Amino acid sequence: MSAVLLALSLISGGYEMLFLMIGFREYVTWRIAIIWLSLVIITMSLGEVASNLWPQVPLAYFWIIPIVCVTTFMSSRLLYTQWILMLPVAIFLNALKRLVGAIMGVIAKAVAQSASPMLLRQAIGLHSTADINLFLASIMMLPVIIILGMLAHRWLVQVSAADFLQRARVNISDYLLVIFFLLFTLLRMFLRWNGQSMRKRIWQLRLS
Numbered sequence: 001m002s003a004v005l006l007a008l009s010l011i012s013g014g015y016e017m018l019f020l021m022i023g024f025r026e027y028v029t030w031r032i033a034i035i036w037l038s039l040v041i042i043t044m045s046l047g048e049v050a051s052n053l054w055p056q057v058p059l060a061y062f063w064i065i066p067i068v069c070v071t072t073f074m075s076s077r078l079l080y081t082q083w084i085l086m087l088p089v090a091i092f093l094n095a096l097k098r099l100v101g102a103i104m105g106v107i108a109k110a111v112a113q114s115a116s117p118m119l120l121r122q123a124i125g126l127h128s129t130a131d132i133n134l135f136l137a138s139i140m141m142l143p144v145i146i147i148l149g150m151l152a153h154r155w156l157v158q159v160s161a162a163d164f165l166q167r168a169r170v171n172i173s174d175y176l177l178v179i180f181f182l183l184f185t186l187l188r189m190f191l192r193w194n195g196q197s198m199r200k201r202i203w204q205l206r207l208s
Helices: 003-013 015-023 030-053 060-079 083-114 117-124 129-158 161-167 172-207
Strands: none
Touching: 003 015, 003 030, 003 129, 015 030, 015 060, 015 083, 015 129, 030 060, 060 083, 060 161, 083 129, 083 172, 129 161
């Protein structure tokens, strides 16, 4: 992967962080911002390395689960609340990011087709059409996330979301329920990946 695409992957990993920092900007400090940004860069860099070393492992283990964990932990530190309350928020924001990314991908494909392909390749230093679409989609996502964060900030202030999250009580059973659900999800992903690997090996044996 080129340096441009690596930088874009690092930027895309911080969209949840950017949204929450804008939405709850009254609680952001330099210490929180620096630590959060550092964790995002480390997580996405390790995800890139791990996906190259183990390409057979589902990308969700390297690109989705780690960044959701970072978002959950740091947002709970940002708002001084329990991590279990921020886990659904982190999962929702990750899904929202991917939805916006898919929409921006369709728009980027249309833009790339309408513009001169050679001009785009020379301007951004990328040659693959898929890489160009990824570049355009990532760039177009940034203002969308900023606007959504600003709109969310007004609503979060009106409903006193931070106060609610800080005062909410969590029981031990809530933690156990979330842990069992996460274990079930990870086990299901592993079994699905293992089943796909087995079917691929059987198909290769049949062809050989």
